[in-house]
Amino acid sequence: MTNGCRVTDPKDSPGSTQAEVNTDEVSIARVYDFCLGGKDNFAVDRAAAQAMMEVVPETPLLAQVNRCFLRQAVRYLAGEAGIDQIIDIGSGLPTAGNVHEIAQEKNPDARVVYVDNDPVVLAHARALLATDANTTVISADLREPDVIFGHPETRRLIDTSRPFAILLGGILMHLEDEEDPEGIAANLRDRLPAGGHLLVSNTCDTGEPRAAELARVFAENGMGTRCFRTWDEQIRYFDGLELVEPGLVPNNEWRPAGDVPDPDNPAHALHIGGLGRKVR
Ligand SMILES: C[S@@+](CC[C@H](N)C(=O)[O-])C[C@H]1O[C@@H](n2cnc3c(N)ncnc32)[C@H](O)[C@@H]1O
Numbered sequence: 212m213t214n215g216c217r218v219t220d221p222k223d224s225p226g227s228t229q230a231e232v233n234t235d236e237v238s239i240a241r242v243y244d245f246c247l248g249g250k251d252n253f254a255v256d257r258a259a260a261q262a263m264m265e266v267v268p269e270t271p272l273l274a275q276v277n278r279c280f281l282r283q284a285v286r287y288l289a290g291e292a293g294i295d296q297i298i299d300i301g302s303g304l305p306t307a308g309n310v311h312e313i314a315q316e317k318n319p320d321a322r323v324v325y326v327d328n329d330p331v332v333l334a335h336a337r338a339l340l341a342t343d344a345n346t347t348v349i350s351a352d353l354r355e356p357d358v359i360f361g362h363p364e365t366r367r368l369i370d371t372s373r374p375f376a377i378l379l380g381g382i383l384m385h386l387e388d389e390e391d392p393e394g395i396a397a398n399l400r401d402r403l404p405a406g407g408h409l410l411v412s413n414t415c416d417t418g419e420p421r422a423a424e425l426a427r428v429f430a431e432n433g434m435g436t437r438c439f440r441t442w443d444e445q446i447r448y449f450d451g452l453e454l455v456e457p458g459l460v461p462n463n464e465w466r467p468a469g470d471v472p473d474p475d476n477p478a479h480a481l482h483i484g485g486l487g488r489k490v491r
Pocket residue numbers: 212239240243277278281300301302303304326327328329332351352353354379380381382385
């Protein structure tokens with residue numbers, strides 16, 4: 212994937228949250244923002260989203276319902292499961308119902324570390340989080356868990372000896388098989404103490420031809436990899452964990468709160484999510 216921008220790190224430039232953006236290059240985070248109805252995207256991002264919508268017109272619906280799943284899972288984590296520390300890897304641009312806002316509605320002391328490798332996410336999130344001492348954003352890559360867990364901000368906010376949650380919403384699908392998504396999921400699971408949780412959501416290969424077509428359009432429009440893996444492949448991300456009910460299911464079926472648009476659309480089968488708990 213290409214991030215398409217360069218950021219003046221506000222830490223190096225006090226008072227500034229400006230990103231120098233290359234508006235000619237597509238960014239997954241900005242395409243996703245467009246699909247969610249956001250304004251932080253450019254013509255090149257909208258054109259890429261449009262190309263996907265020609266294959267699967269429900270592309271924005273799938274993004275929106277992925278957020279419904281994420282919100283419901285975070286409500287569960289911060290409420291019923293008593294989780295007060297979350298690492299959200301591949302967090303994307305700030306949007307309505309950010310993870311820290313949902314978690315802090317349930318528990319005002321909840322701590323959240325956002326992680327993304329797109330520098331524009333860092334700039335926007337820093338601006339949003341400037342006044343929240345319990346929330347931070349770091350620039351790091353999913354493929355380097357040691358960097359994420361060794362980062363001073365992660366160490367400041369996350370006590371890894373106590374239960375915490377790792378969110379992998381719509382990100383493992385951006386790794387090629389050679390990048391070992393299963394190994395990375397296993398590495399992250401190993402870091403969880405008993406009571407810790409792992410959330411995963413991804414596009415799913417349901418056998419319908421549009422899946423392969425969409426993966427092709429994604430790559431051809433400068434967005435890199437978007438793998439459609441089967442349910443059987445993705446359930447392995449939860450090896451050794453106990454699945455929270457209802458398990459690994461289409462996003463619209465995970466404890467829906469009544470906010471799922473077009474709930475009976477068959478395209479929902481193309482995006483699945485689940486939450487696993489480490490028992491010991
Ligand atoms: C589809 S968005 C998902 C956003 C959010 N997690 C959600 O589920 O609504 C994927 C995000 O993952 C980020 N991303 C992709 N590959 C990454 C990597 N290797 N390391 C860190 N972030 C990555 C992208 O920049 C983008 O913001």
